[in-house]
Amino acid sequence: MKNIILVAPPAAGKGTLSKQLEKLGYISLSTGDMLREKAKTDLVLDEMMKKGTLISDDIVFKILEDKLISLNDKNYILDGFPRTVNQAIMYDKLLERLNKDIGVVIYLDVDKETLLKRTITRRVCPTCKRSYSTTTKALKPKVDDVCDFCNTSLIQRLDDTEETFEIRYDEYMNKTYPLINYYENKSILYKIDTTDSNETYKKVLKIIQ
Helix, strand or coil: CCCEEEECCCCCCHHHHHHHHHCCCCEEECHHHHHHHHHCCCHHHHHHHHHCCCCCHHHHHHHHHHHHHHHCCCCEEEECCCCCHHHHHHHHHHHHHHCCCCCEEEEEECCHHHHHHHHHHEEECCCCCCEEECCCHHHCCCECCECCCCCCECECCCCCCHHHHHHHHHHHHHHHCCHHHHHHCCCCEEEEECCCHHHHHHHHHHHHC
């Protein structure tokens, strides 16, 4: 199997796909989660995050490097990172230093109207973080408003609003979308339509095997 970078706009289905791939032994890596974990033992970082201070790329990449080393040769998914071309270049250099292969970049391609609908109808489990939908049949929970896996009541995230979506989408287009050309030029980018989550998973399996 190949390591994966997931590039996608908000609500494109990164979380759902990552959960499916974890069953194959993949480890999902989120820089936000890694920073929060590191902050438990790093008082300076903890204070920066509490104040909402922008964390420098140097700090993020040091934590990422430590994590990749600890994984040895286990396959992993980078979820939502790198976010900019500059970070992608830094990541290339990190992999070269660690003698690791970049794997593949999977771009989840979804139109804006569909993304907005997914956002405002999304419900999440606060315990296991799985995502559901109030309108998409394949993503509805078996029991309304209850997680299929841990029976926890589902919630709507505070930022799953149209206003917040517009801000996040614009930021994605300005900062992250340029990654598409960057990775296309490396011939490692695969575009996938994620209208059907089950079909998305099948397509990804063909790419990583």
